[in-house]
Amino acid sequence: MSDDPQPSALAFLDELRVIAQNGLEYAENPYDRERYDRLLTLTSEGYGDLLDLPTESVRERLAADVGHATAKVGGGAAVFDDAGRVLLVERADDGTWGLPCGYVEPNESPAETAVRETREETGLDVESVELVDVYHRPPGHLGPHSLVSVRYLCERRGGELTTSHETTDVQYWHLDEVPVWHKDHEAAARDAEAVWRDRRET
Incomplete structure (x- = not known):
């Protein structure tokens, strides 16, 4: 998170976490496995101190992440109306405005996540029509782990605008009139606007 006081510490812990989890995934030597397990415990203690979480809870969550450790993956949508305004949600947690988005669920593609x-967040049924770009958020920018965010240009197919438990407002905005953007969503929205304009001109 941009307001996190120790993003470099989170980046350090995230790299240690990956080394420990991948070591436990692939190491066959029992002594190596013991070292990687200890490293994961130390990483859990570090996360617990930084994020004010119980070390054992962190350790259990990390241990439950089986397989090769990799970045978190998210999917998001950019939907424009005929006037060139982008659909944004006002987030209930911080009052900022951003594109509809979230983490990819198991057995779900990023495009399906965007839809x-x-x-869920706006009440609209949309269809993914084109990839906008793939973005990377380092640890500490929006959470303790590295995040890969995949953004799609989507088109409305139905539904009615409504809020959810995650949003306090939903509406279309001209990009230059958005009062407070959520994190790096403005850059993604402007990239999406360029893709939207190119499609209209062809």
């Missing part, structure tokens, strides 16, 4: 999250 699902838009329906």
Whole structure:
């Protein structure tokens, strides 16, 4: 998170976490496995101190992440109306405005995530029509782990605008009139606007 006081510490812990989890995934030597397990415990203690969480709870959550450790993946949608305004949600947690988005669920593609999250957060049914870009958020920018966010240009197919438990308002905005953007969503929205304009001109 941009307001996190120790993003470099989170980045350090995230790299240690990956080394420990991948070591436990692939190491066959019992002594190596013991070292990686100890490293994961130390990483859990570090997360617990920084995020004010119980160390054992953190350790259990990290241990439950089986397989090769990799970045978190998110999917999001950019939906424009005929006037060139982008659909944004006002987030209930911080009052900022951002594109509909969320983490990819198991057995779900990022494009499917973009469609699902838009329906859940705005009430609209949309269809993914083109990839906008793939973005990377380092640890500490929006949470303790590295995040890869995949953004799609989507088109409305139905539904009615409504809020959810995650949003306090939903509306279309001209990009230059958005009062407070959520994190790096402005950059993604402007990239999406360029893709939207190119499609209209062809």
